Amino acid sequence: GAGVSQSPRYKVAKRGQDVALRCDPISGHVSLFWYQQALGQGPEFLTYFQNEAQLDKSGLPSDRFFAERPEGSVSTLKIQRTQQEDSAVYLCASRLGTSGSTDTQYFGPGTRLTVL
């Protein structure tokens, strides 16, 4: 498929466990975003990559959250020592270029994380 894919689609973790969420963007897309969507809310920005460079991580809620995109393609969002408040859908989006006003962000289906 040509769209953004994310894995796993669903993840259940016990409080305190570490989790890793994967995003495969559309091939050739330079920009990659992670968003967090809590129940009943809109997606909220977490972090932004341009190729392999993490240019904005202002939305990461704590130092337990870490994201990487080492080769400028696949990205991983890691959450250490998960807490119940981390339960949410984590959405990945990619964009062809670097200009938001001319390019569209395309979203993956998300990973639903439930922390027990």
Added chain:
Amino acid sequence: DQQVKQNSPSLSVQEGRISILNCDYTNSMFDYFLWYKKYPAEGPTFLISISSIKDKNEDGRFTVFLNKSAKHLSLHIVPSQPGDSAVYFCAAGGKGGGNKLTFGTGTQLKVEL
């Protein structure tokens, strides 16, 4: 502080009639706006966008209107179809942060037969 607001959590419209979804924003630095549609268990799907230099953009049954002085935009769907039933998110982007998007909380549209 919610910079993008969708004050109607839900909207019900009859098939064939017009659906109007509203969105307000507070940050005057936003320079483009988008509408996304979301079905359950799927990611948001892009619908239509508008630059801040325009006041209207049309794509088939979907039209977005922007009123910059009022910091208000709306999405019109004419005619509404049952397949339009979904959650609609308004989003805004600016020049910072890689043009990250700020989303509203969504409006659940139900188009009834």
